[in-house]
Amino acid sequence: MDRWEDEALVLSTLDYGDADRLVTLLTRGRGKLTAFAAGARKSRRRFAGALEPGTLLRARLVERHGSTVRLDAVEVVHAFPHIREELPRIARALYALELCRELLRDEEPAPELLSLAVDWLGRLDAGEAGPTSVLAFELQALALAGLMPRFDACTLCGRPPGEAPRFDVDHGGAVCADCAPRATGPRIDPAVLEGLAAIQAGARQPLPPALRAEARGLLARFIEAQLGRRLKSVEFLRSVGVD
Numbered sequence: 001m002d003r004w005e006d007e008a009l010v011l012s013t014l015d016y017g018d019a020d021r022l023v024t025l026l027t028r029g030r031g032k033l034t035a036f037a038a039g040a041r042k043s044r045r046r047f048a049g050a051l052e053p054g055t056l057l058r059a060r061l062v063e064r065h066g067s068t069v070r071l072d073a074v075e076v077v078h079a080f081p082h083i084r085e086e087l088p089r090i091a092r093a094l095y096a097l098e099l100c101r102e103l104l105r106d107e108e109p110a111p112e113l114l115s116l117a118v119d120w121l122g123r124l125d126a127g128e129a130g131p132t133s134v135l136a137f138e139l140q141a142l143a144l145a146g147l148m149p150r151f152d153a154c155t156l157c158g159r160p161p162g163e164a165p166r167f168d169v170d171h172g173g174a175v176c177a178d179c180a181p182r183a184t185g186p187r188i189d190p191a192v193l194e195g196l197a198a199i200q201a202g203a204r205q206p207l208p209p210a211l212r213a214e215a216r217g218l219l220a221r222f223i224e225a226q227l228g229r230r231l232k233s234v235e236f237l238r239s240v241g242v243d
């Protein structure tokens, strides 16, 4: 039997039976894993509401050979309470957590992604994470997962994307007008590519709302193509009017 303690961010939870809960965690040492929390919904004492998405924990985990990891005890390191006060913040947090969950394979350590997520939740909690920062978070998370879209050059010929570029999710980025016959994907405003390239390079100035909405749509298509499905929280973001 293996027992260990680790820092762990709750990515999602799933109720199991009538008393238990399955908790998907991003742990510092072992990456993403799903742990069984026995009695999590009955015993207030043991987990005391700590097993909510977006909570950073100090977790005691137990693994018997060949069986599911069990969550033995937890201590809340940070609950990011102000995120829960506003629907747009909740929507952005759930989106970021779902993106992390879907980008990760089980038990593959991803300490940089954990640090990125915790840092971003901290800024969201402090009211310092505006809409453009969601784009920045997505681009950084994609880069850490090895799925960085290319905006500053044509993915087929490497030249500048020019005045009439397209965005091709299959080729993973911008395509110039000369290469368009070999590509799929819609025409895109060059300013959107420039804005995204600047964010990728570290710029943090807010994008104008119209550009931001187009950039969001473009990244949503890219992420959907990479993962093979649409993230559920994208609809929630839209329904609360957050782009």
Ligand SMILES: [Zn+2]
Binding pocket: 154, 155, 156, 157, 158, 159, 175, 176, 177, 178, 179
């Ligand atoms: Zn080209």
